Amino acid sequence: xxxxxxxxxxxxxxxxxxxxxxxxxxxxxxxxxxxxxxxxxxxxxxxxxxxxxxxxxxxxxxxxxxxxxxxxxxxxxxxxxxxxxxxxxxxxxxxxxxxxxxxxxxxxxxxxxxxxxxxxxxxxxxxxxxxxxxxxxxxxxxxxxxxxxxxxxxxxxxxxxxxxxxxxxxxxxxxxxxxxxxxxxxxxxxxxxxxxxxxxxxxxxxxxxxxxxxxxxxxxxxxxxxxxxxxxxxxxxxxxxxxxxxxxxxxxxxxxxxxxxxxxxxxxxxxxxxxxxxxxxxxxxxxxxxxxxxxxxxxxxxxxxxxxxxxxxxxxxxxxxxxxxxxxxxxxxxxxx
Amino acid sequence: xxxxxxxxxxxxxxxxxxxxxxxxxxxxxxxxxxxxxxxxxxxxxxxxxxxxxxxxxxxxxxxxxxxxxxxxxxxxxxxxxxxxxxxxxxxxxxxxxxxxxxxxxxxxxxxxxxxxxxxxxxxxxxxxxxxxxxxxxxxxxxxxxxxxxxxxxxxxxxxxxxxxxxxxxxxxxxxxxxxxxxxxxxxxxxxxxxxxxxxxxxxxxxxxxxxxxxxxxxxxxxxxxxxxxxxxxxxxxxxxxxxxxxxxxxxxxxxxxxxxxxxxxxxxxxxxxxxxxxxxxxxxxxxxxxxxxxxxxxxxxxxxxxxxxxxxxxxxxxxxxxxxxxxxxxxxxxxxxxxxxxxxxxxxxxxxxxxxxxxxxxxxxxxxxxxxxxxxxxxxxxxxxxxxxxxxxxxxxxxxxxxxxxxxxxxxxxxxxxxxxxxxxxxxxxxxxxxxxxxxxxxxxxxxxxxxxxxxxxxxxxxxxxxxxxxxxxxxxxxxxxxxxxxxxxxxxxxxxxxxxxxxxxxxx
Numbered sequence: 001x002x003x004x005x006x007x008x009x010x011x012x013x014x015x016x017x018x019x020x021x022x023x024x025x026x027x028x029x030x031x032x033x034x035x036x037x038x039x040x041x042x043x044x045x046x047x048x049x050x051x052x053x054x055x056x057x058x059x060x061x062x063x064x065x066x067x068x069x070x071x072x073x074x075x076x077x078x079x080x081x082x083x084x085x086x087x088x089x090x091x092x093x094x095x096x097x098x099x100x101x102x103x104x105x106x107x108x109x110x111x112x113x114x115x116x117x118x119x120x121x122x123x124x125x126x127x128x129x130x131x132x133x134x135x136x137x138x139x140x141x142x143x144x145x146x147x148x149x150x151x152x153x154x155x156x157x158x159x160x161x162x163x164x165x166x167x168x169x170x171x172x173x174x175x176x177x178x179x180x181x182x183x184x185x186x187x188x189x190x191x192x193x194x195x196x197x198x199x200x201x202x203x204x205x206x207x208x209x210x211x212x213x214x215x216x217x218x219x220x221x222x223x224x225x226x227x228x229x230x231x232x233x234x235x236x237x238x239x240x241x242x243x244x245x246x247x248x249x250x251x252x253x254x255x256x257x258x259x260x261x262x263x264x265x266x267x268x269x270x271x272x273x274x275x276x277x278x279x280x281x282x283x284x285x286x287x288x289x290x291x292x293x294x295x296x297x298x299x300x301x302x303x304x305x306x307x308x309x310x311x312x313x314x315x316x317x318x319x320x321x322x323x324x325x326x327x328x329x330x331x332x333x334x335x336x337x
Numbered sequence: 338x339x340x341x342x343x344x345x346x347x348x349x350x351x352x353x354x355x356x357x358x359x360x361x362x363x364x365x366x367x368x369x370x371x372x373x374x375x376x377x378x379x380x381x382x383x384x385x386x387x388x389x390x391x392x393x394x395x396x397x398x399x400x401x402x403x404x405x406x407x408x409x410x411x412x413x414x415x416x417x418x419x420x421x422x423x424x425x426x427x428x429x430x431x432x433x434x435x436x437x438x439x440x441x442x443x444x445x446x447x448x449x450x451x452x453x454x455x456x457x458x459x460x461x462x463x464x465x466x467x468x469x470x471x472x473x474x475x476x477x478x479x480x481x482x483x484x485x486x487x488x489x490x491x492x493x494x495x496x497x498x499x500x501x502x503x504x505x506x507x508x509x510x511x512x513x514x515x516x517x518x519x520x521x522x523x524x525x526x527x528x529x530x531x532x533x534x535x536x537x538x539x540x541x542x543x544x545x546x547x548x549x550x551x552x553x554x555x556x557x558x559x560x561x562x563x564x565x566x567x568x569x570x571x572x573x574x575x576x577x578x579x580x581x582x583x584x585x586x587x588x589x590x591x592x593x594x595x596x597x598x599x600x601x602x603x604x605x606x607x608x609x610x611x612x613x614x615x616x617x618x619x620x621x622x623x624x625x626x627x628x629x630x631x632x633x634x635x636x637x638x639x640x641x642x643x644x645x646x647x648x649x650x651x652x653x654x655x656x657x658x659x660x661x662x663x664x665x666x667x668x669x670x671x672x673x674x675x676x677x678x679x680x681x682x683x684x685x686x687x688x689x690x691x692x693x694x695x696x697x698x699x700x701x702x703x704x705x706x707x708x709x710x711x712x713x714x715x716x717x718x719x720x721x722x723x724x725x726x727x728x729x730x731x732x733x734x735x736x737x738x739x740x741x742x743x744x745x746x747x748x749x750x751x752x753x754x755x756x757x758x759x760x761x762x763x764x765x766x767x768x769x770x771x772x773x774x775x776x777x778x779x780x781x782x783x784x785x786x787x788x789x790x791x792x793x794x795x796x797x798x799x800x801x802x803x804x805x806x807x808x809x810x811x812x813x814x815x816x817x818x819x820x821x822x823x824x825x826x827x828x829x830x831x832x833x834x835x836x837x838x839x840x841x842x843x844x845x846x
Contacts, residue, residue, distance in 0.1 A: 008355040015366030035370045304354035310347030
């Protein structure tokens with residue numbers, strides 16, 4: 001079952017309906033939108049070879065500088081597709097309607113993208129960051145041979161989990177011990193083998209988990225997610241790139257809630273399922289300053305919302321991205337003055 | 338529920354959420370999208386294959402094109418050379434054609450010539466045959482003629498012999514007569530010597546002939562076109578010189594009336610003429626300010642005497658020497674010329690124009706008749722005026738000397754003819770007639786050789802003849818129709834010639 005989750009994560013894909021922006025339409029009639037399945041763990045620039053054939057006849061002459069936007073909001077390309085979807089679509093829109101531009105790259109908002117190479121570089125960089133956070137150094141990544149790096153990247157691009165599983169041990173990343181994963185997998189001698197290794201490698205009492213946290217703050221409270229307005233500026237999104245200190249305590253399970261609290265201590269308010277003790281404290285605090293406090297409305301990882309009691313170690317081991325980062329999308333109501 | 342159970346629950350919940358998501362997202366949309374994209378991808382690959390194929394074809398085409406263009410270059414070069422050759426050949430053909438046409442033309446020409454020649458040959462053959470036949474005829478005739486000739490010669494010889502005999506006889510007779518004549522001649526000579534008059538026969542001496550009174554017209558000759566201004570007889574002959582307005586001097590035989598010769602070369606009208614004593618030269622005074630001297634026998638102009646500045650209206654030559662010529666012109670001069678030298682030797686000036694001129698017998702004195710009616714005498718050698726006498730009330734038109742040199746006849750426009758004695762310049766006789774009017778300023782009259790008769794023409798075409806000794810008109814000759822300009826009496830007594838304004842000359846006997 002542990003494998004099952006990872007498989008679902010790797011197979012996850014978002015249906016995109018890509019429209020060609022009308023300023024780039026040079027043919028008559030305008031081309032119909034292209035439908036593609038975008039891997040959640042992939043990136044938007046990698047989709048360009050799939051999308052371009054649909055639109056190449058309609059393009060005006062000149063050089064292409066491709067970028068995407070969602071309802072006028074330029075999309076940053078180094079964020080995995082799944083994360084963008086979870087973050088920007090409060091109510092999941094399937095298929096997700098994006099607009100592709102071939103001209104007029106907004107260099108003041110987006111950093112330049114030189115195609116697949118930029119994305120690969122970004123991936124490898126993130127990998128090094130993650131290893132540094134986990135192991136304290138990134139020599140393993142840097143010592144990896146060029147062909148292995150290429151193969152690793154190719155496996156990520158193609159969504160080839162088997163190849164990835166074969167190559168990733170070379171990174172010698174330490175993982176969090178996760179007895180729950182062991183327990184969920186009924187008979188998986190492999191996992192048992194894997195676990196002792198990792199335990200030998202880096203099972204420590206305290207581990208540091210690389211996390212990227214995307215917080216979208218809203219001004220008003222909404223009852224329904226459908227009513228959440230479309231985002232119009234990146235200023236509404238704050239981005240945290242800080243590790244989570246994983247405290248391993250006996251008898252106590254480090255839950256997702258604990259992780260979020262460690263990251264966003266100011267957002268005390270949770271959704272409906274909260275533990276009783278905490279709630280009472282929260283209520284008072286809420287009663288005092290619920291208006292001053294922000295409220296976490298939504299937590300999404302890999303497109304799903306979970307009970308916050310879910311053990312963080314399971315989350316990390318199953319739901320992390322290929323570069324060993326965990327991307328968490330959070331929707332909060334902004335604290336008011 | 339323990340925490341662990343809660344955790345497990347949460348994990349299951351999470352898994353359920355993942356499955357649900359899968360169904361919603363990639364499960365639902367994946368197959369459709371892949372189905373949609375397949376044709377695009379396949380199309381894309383198709384297009385790629387097509388482009389690759391086209392590219393290879395294009396390369397092949399380029400290669401083929403380069404090969405073809407190489408070939409083309411070669412072909413173009415070859416075609417140029419063959420064009421050049423062709424042009425050369427064409428030029429050659431043109432030249433050959435031209436030559437051919439030339440040759441053809443030559444050939445036709447030659448053929449034509451050949452035809453002509455054959456024709457000529459035929460003609461010649463025919464002629465040849467004819468001539469041969471003629472030759473045969475001729476030879477026949479010649480033979481006949483020879484035989485005749487022979488016969489005639491024989492006869493002639495016979496005649497000659499007969500003549501010779503007769504001649505012999507005649508000679509004998511002649512000798513007898515001569516002897517008789519000699520005897521007579523001696524008798525007469527003796528008689529003459531007794532008379533006391535010795536008559537010597539000199540060259541140049543005039544023969545005395547009795548003049549007859551002319552009455553009938555002998556010939557009427559149309560001598561000149563225009564007027565005939567001057568006529569003169571040769572010495573002691575019947576040959577008449579006439580000079581006219583047509584600038585010709587003609588020589589006539591008055592017996593037959595035929596023209597003997599014409600002398601040309603004068604540049605102006607002949608106004609007056611003179612003949613040398615030996616009849617060898619004729620001098621004419623012309624209106625072109627010149628005098629022309631012809632040699633009669635050859636008919637060529639021997640001298641042209643220039644010097645007068647106006648028309649020369651009168652000329653006379655010395656009877657004595659035939660060398661001195663005197664001429665008068667309307668520039669109021671008289672010039673004396675030497676024919677041997679060929680130029681003027683003396684010039685005499687006077688106030689009134691001279692119309693007629695005459696040299697004395699000895700050739701030393703000049704008689705001139707002038708417009709003022711005077712007759713003047715000049716010495717040739719000095720050119721001085723010797724004497725002058727008023728003869729007429731109006732212009733003197735003619736001055737002519739008698740044969741013996743004693744009398745001089747002057748005619749004037751007052752229609753009076755005076756006869757002066759040359760030594761004393763006294764009037765010996767005056768002649769007039771009622772019908773006699775002088776036509777022009779140069780109407781010439783003349784005295785007969787025996788110094789007895791005077792003839793003068795008049796404006797009505799009649800010629801009046803007076804007798805000097807008796808002083809009356811002896812004859813009026815009517816024949817000519819226009820005014821008479823000139824009269825001349827032959828030295829042998831007859832005929833009398835008169836010339837008129839229409840150029841007709843009449844001879845009277």
